[in-house]
Amino acid sequence: MTNTTHLIRDARILGGERADILLRGGRIEAIGPGLAADGAQVVDAAGAVALPGLVDLHTHLREPGREDAETVATGSRSAAMGGYTAVFAMANTDPVADTAGVVEQVWRLGREAGHCDVHPVGAVTRGLGGEHLAELGAMADSAAGVRVFSDDGMCVSDALLMRRALEYVKAFDGVVAQHAQEPRLTEGAQMNEGVVSDRLGLAGWPAVAEEAVIARDCLLAEHVGSRLHICHVSTKGSVQIIRWAKSRGCDVTAEVTPHHLLLTDDLAESYDPIYKVNPPLRTAEDVEALREGLADGTIDVVATDHAPHPSEAKETEWCHAAMGMLGLETALSVVQHTMVDTGLLDWAGVARRMSETPARIGRLTGQGRPLAVGEPANVTLYDTSAERVVDAAAMASKSMNSPFNGMTLPGRVAATFLRGVPTVLDGKIQ
Amino acid sequence: MRHLLSAGDLTLDEATLVLDTAKELAQVGGRSVKKLPTLRGRTVVNLFYEDSTRTRISFEAAAKRMSADVINFSAKGSSVSKGESLKDTALTLQAMGADGVVIRHSASGAAHRLAEWVDGAVVNAGDGTHEHPTQALLDAYTIRERMGRLDGLRVAVVGDIRHSRVARSNVLLLNTLGAEVTLVAPPTLLPVSVRTWPCSVSYDLDEVLPKSDVVMMLRVQAERMNAAFFPTAREYSRRYGLDGDRFARMPDHAIVMHPGPMIRGMEISAEVADSPRSTIVEQVANGVSVRMAVLYLLLSGSGSGTGN
Structure with a gap:
């Protein structure tokens, strides 16, 4: 099994305070500044918004x-x-x-x-x-x-x-x-x-x-x-x-x-x-x-x-x-x-x-929870400062019918964690 | 002018040039040898997805009088009936080196789509309920021939405006040419935003007729009745049909037009249709001249002429 312990460095929690987030065993184990890696795989959020x-x-x-x-x-x-x-x-x-x-x-x-x-x-x-x-x-x-x-x-x-x-x-x-x-x-x-x-x-x-x-x-x-x-x-x-x-x-x-x-x-x-x-x-x-x-x-x-x-x-x-x-x-x-x-x-x-x-x-209990200690480690890191030209052909979807194709839009999803497991890292599907 | 997709694309100068060119080319129709070498070596494809014999033969005659090679591509019995898409048909025509494609299609915007997929000039010969620019040009030509001018003329367009590509093109072109258009129809057969169009609107034909120099009657399709746009054909005819009594209330100089095919007894009575002030047959003859002018202006300038 892959390492399911991740330390997110320097994220802005809901766009606010900067903190590290430690994800272990599918849950958020700790949130705070300067957390120790302690064997966790480190993901540098570089000021991305954590949602x-x-x-x-x-x-x-x-x-x-x-x-x-x-x-x-x-x-x-x-x-x-x-x-x-x-x-x-x-x-x-x-x-x-x-x-x-x-x-x-x-x-x-x-x-x-x-x-x-x-x-x-x-x-x-x-x-x-x-x-x-x-x-x-x-x-x-x-x-x-x-x-x-x-x-x-x-x-x-x-x-x-x-x-x-x-x-x-x-x-x-x-x-x-x-x-x-x-x-x-x-x-x-x-x-x-x-x-x-x-x-x-x-x-x-x-x-x-x-x-x-x-x-x-x-x-x-x-x-x-x-x-x-x-x-x-x-x-x-x-x-x-x-x-x-x-x-x-x-x-x-x-x-x-x-x-x-x-x-x-x-x-x-x-x-x-x-x-x-x-x-x-x-x-x-x-x-x-x-x-x-x-x-x-x-x-x-x-x-x-x-x-x-x-x-x-x-x-x-x-x-x-x-x-x-x-x-x-x-x-x-x-x-x-x-x-x-x-x-x-x-x-x-x-x-x-x-x-x-x-x-x-939708009455989901394990989704849409606050970013808080003890909650399920469902976290999205979003780099608000990025800018990109939308390329429908490069999307993960099997189809290409994006009306935004060719438009310049702000932001980029840097990482997505599903119960502590990264599904996207560095903007790439895992 | 690379394509003719909408009557709204024509400036006053361009529209006038088409009408003046048509006037010159009309002389050919009066000669014993009705042929000019102008488009020799050019290929024009008539791509007709809807049955429209009159429009197709009008374009065919226009192209042939200028010596173009004409290919008639009818959707029925062709690859289209086997499910080929418009895009694939376009690529086929492109590969065959069509210099111009005249398209009639039941889908609004089909000519616009085609123009993105072929290099040749595209002429919109009627797309769904959108536009029919060569019809508007031949109507304008007919009015100018009869009345001597277009600027300041009062033109009433009567009938199913909502679903009419002829009405849309005429409103745009006549407005460009300086005529004052009044649309006349029951409110159900007018678009919801018609008040934003560059024309007047009335629900009352009797009020408009005495103030009109030109009355253009549009065909009303029977299926509109089934969709409750009006209660019965008889009531429509009574309120919006042009019969002898109404005809008598028009100014003496005023003319009656119809793009055809007309339904005698529905929107127009036989005595009006056959009157000397009716231009219905002239419109057909003028259609060839105007389409010659359009093809000439689109195709003679560039492209693959003889020996190229």
Whole structure:
């Protein structure tokens, strides 16, 4: 077995005080200045920010079914490279993760890969069909211990079925993560409906199709006293509705993706489907509202919606192209660029939104913990002073559909430790 | 001008040059030998992913009148129907040395994508619900021939604006050329952000007609009715169709246009379509001249001429 004792020298804990961190036996054994190496392998952080290992509530690992785009092994390597120690793998695989058998398969593949914890999300409805509840209890009771349920990619649009799902998962402290998209209002939709879509002649995906479902589901969750999580919030109106729902006491949490924090719908003017995603890129006004919502806590977490696709699914006409973007290996850089370097968040705030809160929403006990003695040694070292030109071809993901390819972004994940074992060291996968 | 992808890419000078060139080239159509040697040795590919016989033969006639070699590539029964991607088709055309590719496609932006993948000039012959710039050019040409000018003319465009590539290109080009465009349609058939377009908007055809020098009727597809854009064809026709009574309320000098194919009885009545103030047949003839001008301006300057 490799040496699992590491001494991290000179890290800035949550961007604050400089200290050494000793990781031994899968736990944080000591934090403080000038710790003795004592046989540990020394990792020089050189002033990098130490964060609790990141947790992604929204990842597509594509296995089983689309191993040409991503596998649990490649996707979890990509996660580690992005500083993640746990990811939630969405259920829209083939077959759909709607039975104990499929979720246990994904969970087992994650354990075998070993680059990060892989927690399968269970489908809410059988086959994502939106008609019959899947066996949610069986998935909850399986070895995978599913707590997050989502038909992501599809909206649970039937109000009664959504109500039942919200109620039913209370029995095992689960949460329904809604992909808010009114289906009739978005038939054939290609991009945000507005000035750009009208000019480009691409069918519009109106903001109201997201906002109406969020409003309905917040009221439903409040009525039945359930937890609700909203996936990939993309509009200003959604932020306002969630803020209002929280003020009423509704137990709702929400996520925003890095790409919705940075990119806008005018990128579609190239007709390059690298910018095609669901929900679509919105306007600069929406981006500003999302950043404010993330800063003030209306939006609880950043989740990547990492969505790998093979090149042939993107090198095509816009309307024939697949929706989705890579996100795991650029998330922290985009958050630094949009939230930290702009003064909207400090690193403790980033840790809360990218580790602690997503772990709590997903009911993980060994992830998203504070950087403190006795806690699990899930640690990400992030060099905030680095700068890099994003190179999609060099990513650990099996796919290359990063909208940030070629952009200069700040920061670099220097190391990731999963229960004391380095999955990334010196920016390289271990 | 390397490609013609959007009518919005044309400056006033460029658009005027196309119309003036078309005017010169139109003389060829009146000769007994309808042929110029201008594009001899150049290869033009008509890449048609949608059935559109009229547009294809218009481009084919235009290219042939200038002695270009024309290859018609129809998606049906070709490698495309076997699943070949647009990119691979583009690389094939590239390898065959196409100097120009005229593309008609059901996907908005297909011409833009193609232009990234081939070295030759790309002419957008209609892409989805985006644009149809040569249609706008031939419409502008037709208006200029009939009315003597474009600047300051009041042009009403009536019908399914939301899904119309003809409307998008016409709004952009006519605005460049100084005409005042008013779009007329039920609100369901207008884009949500239409108020940001460089034109006026009305829901009331009767109010607009007396103040129009040109009335351009657009085809309304039957499937729009099924998607609840309007209740019935009869109601659409009653509110937005150009019948004899409405025609009589237009100024005496005003003309009626239609890009075709038209649905008689739906958006336009037979008596209006066949009136001497209707330009529908002229539009077809002018289409060849305008497309000759576009191909000439894109292809004659550079590229692999005879013996190269």
